Amino acid sequence: DQQVKQNSPSLSVQEGRISILNCDYTNSMFDYFLWYKKYPAEGPTFLISISSIKDKNEDGRFTVFLNKSAKHLSLHIVPSQPGDSAVYFCAARDSGAGSYQLTFGKGTKLSVIP
Amino acid sequence: ETGVTQTPRHLVMGMTNKKSLKCEQHLGHNAMYWYKQSAKKPLELMFVYSLEERVENNSVPSRFSPECPNSSHLFLHLHTLQPEDSALYLCASSQGDRGGEKLFFGSGTQLSVL
Numbered sequence: 685d686q687q688v689k690q691n692s693p694s695l696s697v698q699e700g701r702i703s704i705l706n707c708d709y710t711n712s713m714f715d716y717f718l719w720y721k722k723y724p725a726e727g728p729t730f731l732i733s734i735s736s737i738k739d740k741n742e743d744g745r746f747t748v749f750l751n752k753s754a755k756h757l758s759l760h761i762v763p764s765q766p767g768d769s770a771v772y773f774c775a776a777r778d779s780g781a782g783s784y785q786l787t788f789g790k791g792t793k794l795s796v797i798p
Numbered sequence: 799e800t801g802v803t804q805t806p807r808h809l810v811m812g813m814t815n816k817k818s819l820k821c822e823q824h825l826g827h828n829a830m831y832w833y834k835q836s837a838k839k840p841l842e843l844m845f846v847y848s849l850e851e852r853v854e855n856n857s858v859p860s861r862f863s864p865e866c867p868n869s870s871h872l873f874l875h876l877h878t879l880q881p882e883d884s885a886l887y888l889c890a891s892s893q894g895d896r897g898g899e900k901l902f903f904g905s906g907t908q909l910s911v912l
Contacts, residue, residue: 686840688840718900720901720903725807725905726905726906727800727802727804727888727890727903727904727905727906728841728888728901728903729800729902729903730900730901730902733900773840773841783854784829784831784843784846784848784853784854785843785854785856786841786843786901787840788840788841789840790838790839790840791840
């Protein structure tokens with residue numbers, strides 16, 4: 685059973701508009717969330733993270749929102765650029781579990797159209 | 799360039815072959831990981847080494863054998879693999895205790911088992 689779900693396999697957005705990528709989780713013990721971006725033929729690279737004690741974290745054009753009651757987080761990219769076209773992975777961890785485990789979603793492929 | 803280098807980038811092997819995947823990190827991190835990404839599935843953690851000791855083994859079949867001779871190098875020895883083992887194998891590193899927060903990934907080895 686998937687604990688981290690990215691229900692949209694793909695998303696297309698016009699350049700300059702907002703991209704919103706969504707992620708849902710089922711494990712209420714998750715307390716730290718991350719987004720990774722992956723270009724073809726490259727490994728994932730860390731983008732932005734958020735702790736469960738916050739509901740928003742912003743880094744330049746990227747903002748992550750966390751709604752703990754809904755077990756939902758989203759990544760907003762504003763404005764979207766063609767170079768943002770990539771696969772975006774949501775990941776979560778349970779810090780109290782004493783594990784190195786990060787649980788990943790299947791990813792959402794974002795295409796930004798010039 | 800993430801500071802994590804994987805070789806080879808591509809590997810085709812028969813079910814009776816023995817091969818090894820190599821990973822080297824130049825970041826001074828103290829934890830290294832092997833992840834597997836199969837088509838249409840999330841990244842799955844296989845093994846974690848912290849300070850050269852294996853600290854996690856996620857029920858991986860014995861035909862996969864990891865080795866961590868020092869904190870900068872990680873190997874994955876492969877023998878008598880099955881076609882369903884065909885996947886992208888990603889190495890990652892991180893710094894810190896239970897350092898799953900921010901992983902630095904290599905570009906991966908795309909493995910095909912015939």
